[in-house]
Amino acid sequence: MPKQVILGAHFPGVNNTTVWSDPRSGSHIEFESFRRFAQTAERGRFDFLFLAEGLALREQRGHIHDLDVVGRPDTLPVLAALAGVTEHLGLVGTINATFNEPYELARQFATLDLLSQGRAGWNVVTSSDAFTGRNFRRGGYLPREHRYARAESQVTANRHLWDSWDQDAVVADRESGQFRTGRDGDFAYTSHFFDIHGTFNTPRPTQGHPVIFQAGDSDDGREFAARTADAIFTGHGSGDDGRAFYRDIKGRLARYGRDPEDLKILPAATFIVGSTDEEARRISDTVRRQQVSGQTAQLILERIWNRDLSGFDPDGPLPDIEPESHPGALVQGRVQHVKDPAAEVARLRQLAADKNLSLREVAIEISARQNFVGSPETIADTLIESVETGVSDGYILVPHITPGGLDDFVDHVVPILTQRGALRSEYAAGSTLRDNLALGGARSATAWEAGSAAGLAELAGHELAGHDLAGHDVTERRASA
Numbered sequence: 001m002p003k004q005v006i007l008g009a010h011f012p013g014v015n016n017t018t019v020w021s022d023p024r025s026g027s028h029i030e031f032e033s034f035r036r037f038a039q040t041a042e043r044g045r046f047d048f049l050f051l052a053e054g055l056a057l058r059e060q061r062g063h064i065h066d067l068d069v070v071g072r073p074d075t076l077p078v079l080a081a082l083a084g085v086t087e088h089l090g091l092v093g094t095i096n097a098t099f100n101e102p103y104e105l106a107r108q109f110a111t112l113d114l115l116s117q118g119r120a121g122w123n124v125v126t127s128s129d130a131f132t133g134r135n136f137r138r139g140g141y142l143p144r145e146h147r148y149a150r151a152e153s154q155v156t157a158n159r160h161l162w163d164s165w166d167q168d169a170v171v172a173d174r175e176s177g178q179f180r181t182g183r184d185g186d187f188a189y190t191s192h193f194f195d196i197h198g199t200f201n202t203p204r205p206t207q208g209h210p211v212i213f214q215a216g217d218s219d220d221g222r223e224f225a226a227r228t229a230d231a232i233f234t235g236h237g238s239g240d241d242g243r244a245f246y247r248d249i250k251g252r253l254a255r256y257g258r259d260p261e262d263l264k265i266l267p268a269a270t271f272i273v274g275s276t277d278e279e280a281r282r283i284s285d286t287v288r289r290q291q292v293s294g295q296t297a298q299l300i301l302e303r304i305w306n307r308d309l310s311g312f313d314p315d316g317p318l319p320d321i322e323p324e325s326h327p328g329a330l331v332q333g334r335v336q337h338v339k340d341p342a343a344e345v346a347r348l349r350q351l352a353a354d355k356n357l358s359l360r361e362v363a364i365e366i367s368a369r370q371n372f373v374g375s376p377e378t379i380a381d382t383l384i385e386s387v388e389t390g391v392s393d394g395y396i397l398v399p400h401i402t403p404g405g406l407d408d409f410v411d412h413v414v415p416i417l418t419q420r421g422a423l424r425s426e427y428a429a430g431s432t433l434r435d436n437l438a439l440g441g442a443r444s445a446t447a448w449e450a451g452s453a454a455g456l457a458e459l460a461g462h463e464l465a466g467h468d469l470a471g472h473d474v475t476e477r478r479a480s481a
């Protein structure tokens with residue numbers, strides 16, 4: 001039997017992947033789109049649906065990105081509504097750890113977990129810049145390197161809150177008149193970032209703790225995941241790059257007393273299903289042109305040039321001006337910046353010369369590439385092989401058409417995955433998201449903290465001695481915060 005392929009379905013909302021003009025594309029805010037998408041994922045016996053979070057409308061040249069305006073309704077109400085129209089599907093939402101308070105988040109995720117009977121997951125992100133922070137009363141709160149320290153403290157505080165009630169504390173026995181037993185919701189948690197104590201007012205989540213995801217690629221982000229998360233959402237999804245990321249992350253776990261299976265690695269993946277490989281390739285070429293209009297091509301290259309390229313003809317050659325080395329304020333609200341613009345521009349010029357490409361064709365070439373393109377058999381085999389050979393533990397699929405694009409995968413690829421034994425033929429009765437991901441029971445907050453402390457002590461004595469360790473030195477953080 002092959003290993004099970006974990007499958008998530010990402011409703012992308014705002015994204016250059018999305019071909020909003022396709023007749024099968026629907027609204028990205030009306031509930032009907034989410035309902036249809038979620039029920040399709042459940043028909044395919046996926047593990048979970050996944051939502052990202054956008055806290056600021058991204059800007060380029062001072063203008064907001066058009067798709068942003070319609071694309072990202074608030075995560076938790078959408079997931080709560082979906083809990084009512086699905087039965088088995090996990091509901092994973094991205095919520096930042098920087099601008100929220102533990103008490104409110106613990107209540108929200110406990111409630112989602114209880115409403116959905118154990119299907120909640122939290123993708124913990126930190127967000128990355130003051131541009132996002134200015135929407136909150138704290139402005140550009142927290143230097144980047146301290147955000148993971150807050151995130152870790154945030155998750156730990158949430159775990160203490162979830163642990164404050166016993167699982168079976170509420171008995172509501174009419175005969176005996178006893179309403180509750182067990183622990184009483186008292187909690188106390190103090191760190192550099194929080195000092196909270198009181199009585200938690202929401203019963204323990206069905207899963208004990210909702211499943212914790214992480215997304216963020218720096219060394220601090222990876223260590224945070226190794227210490228704290230049950231799953232990682234990543235862009236490293238194919239070939240040697242995926243394998244290197246997988247090895248790197250799984251290799252960090254032992255230090256914190258964890259096994260490789262305790263943290264699932266789930267890259268984002270786009271797909272194009274055709275009746276043959278050849279047909280899929282043809283569709284893929286068309287989709288890539290749809291995804292990258294002339295104007296989008298200019299925007300994509302501006303992120304590399306860090307300069308206004310609106311005066312350059314998308315169907316003409318690459319701009320003959322040199323890039324600015326620093327991103328400056330041209331692009332706001334995007335997490336990925338090009339590390340060495342001059343080197344990247346040189347690479348693109350070579351690419352354009354080798355293949356005789358226009359500005360737009362270069363943009364198409366370097367972006368919007370679909371991960372899985374082929375017949376249903378080809379895609380199923382590639383997925384299975386990726387999981388068998390240590391590229392990932394599964395994928396979070398991002399259809400380029402929402403909500404209609406997931407049907408191609410569910411109707412054609414899922415039956416083959418099931419037939420090959422790589423995907424469940426039905427959900428196990430009463431299974432939670434944690435069960436479906438084979439994560440085992442939730443560890444207590446105290447057990448997580450002990451694992452982290454032991455690993456951090458070991459780290460401090462080893463290769464990272466002298467490194468900031470995401471600001472774990474409380475004295476230092478106090479001084480600079």
Ligand SMILES: Cc1cc2nc3c(=O)[nH]c(=O)nc-3n(C[C@H](O)[C@H](O)[C@H](O)COP(=O)(O)O)c2cc1C
Pocket residue numbers: 051052053054055094096124125126127128215216217218219220221222233234235335
């Ligand atoms: C695959 C991936 C998905 C992400 N999704 C989101 C998101 O939905 N919302 C958000 O605010 N940040 C998101 N982030 C950004 C991270 O929260 C983080 O702020 C950023 O990557 C900077 O951290 P890093 O230096 O560790 O990568 C994502 C990052 C990655 C790598």
